[in-house]
Amino acid sequence: MTKIPQPAQYLLRVDDLCPTVHERRWRRLAAIIREFGIHPILAVVPDNQDSELRNSPPDPAFWAQMRAMQAAGAAIAIHGYRHQCVQRGKSMLPFHSHTEFSGRPAEEQRQMLRMGLEMLRAEGLNPRLWVAPRHGFDSNTLAALREEGIGYLSDGMALRPFLREGVVWIPQQIWSPVERKKGLWTICLHPGATTRPVAEDLRAFLSRNAAHFTSFDRVVKDYEAHEMSANERIYEAAVMGRLRLRRSVKKLVRQWQA
DSSP: OOOOOSSOEEEEEEEEESTTSOHHHHHHHHHHHHHHTOOOEEEEOTTOOOGGGOOSSOOTTHHHHHHHHHHTTOEEEEEOSSOOOOEEOOOSSTTOSEESSTTSOHHHHHHHHHHHHHHHHHTTOOEEEEEOGGGOOOHHHHHHHHHTTOOEEEOOSOSSOEEETTEEEEOOOBSSOOOOSSSEEEEEEOGGGOOHHHHHHHHHHHHHHGGGBOOHHHHHHHOOOBOOOHHHHHHHHHHHHHHHHHHHHHHHHHHHHO
């Protein structure tokens, strides 16, 4: 079984990428990626229909930029299909009540996934893994991923990749740069929320830790995924419980302030 890395290793994941991504904030984040020569996971929405991701006029150079970053070592992830999170269904990671995929019939999910993959491939991209909008996916989603030849996803609370329902999960546990002592940690950022202070926080973190950043390709090479041990399942349940509690408290605070 692959050992937990020590010192810690990091992956950077950028979500919500589409032609109408927030142009100025994404340009700032992309410049930092180039500055430090890291190889992120780029989670691309194939056919964005989410008005919240329409932050700039459509960029005619967007797809060429994705192809260039892929050629430079970034891994392309398929980020849902249209990013319309209107479906109610029980997700394997129960963080949100509305998602895009969870709860839909198996064949419908497979059709959505297939169409999304075809769109990305038509743009010259090679999707290597799955990133679910709002962490929303279920067993039908995993079956569709296996059937469509996508054997990896980025999600889950663990310190190393693990195998579940025939898919390798590369853990994604933090949403800002945080120094850890051991484990594989994926930092998830959203361009629309990458203000100047957030970008400078990332730059400062990379200045200290760039040597400890890895890539999807390296993770696939270095880790042999196994089912979680009993201790790892306990750790997963504890972390997810804390995250759910934190989200519930934030929701109550927002309701109280409204």
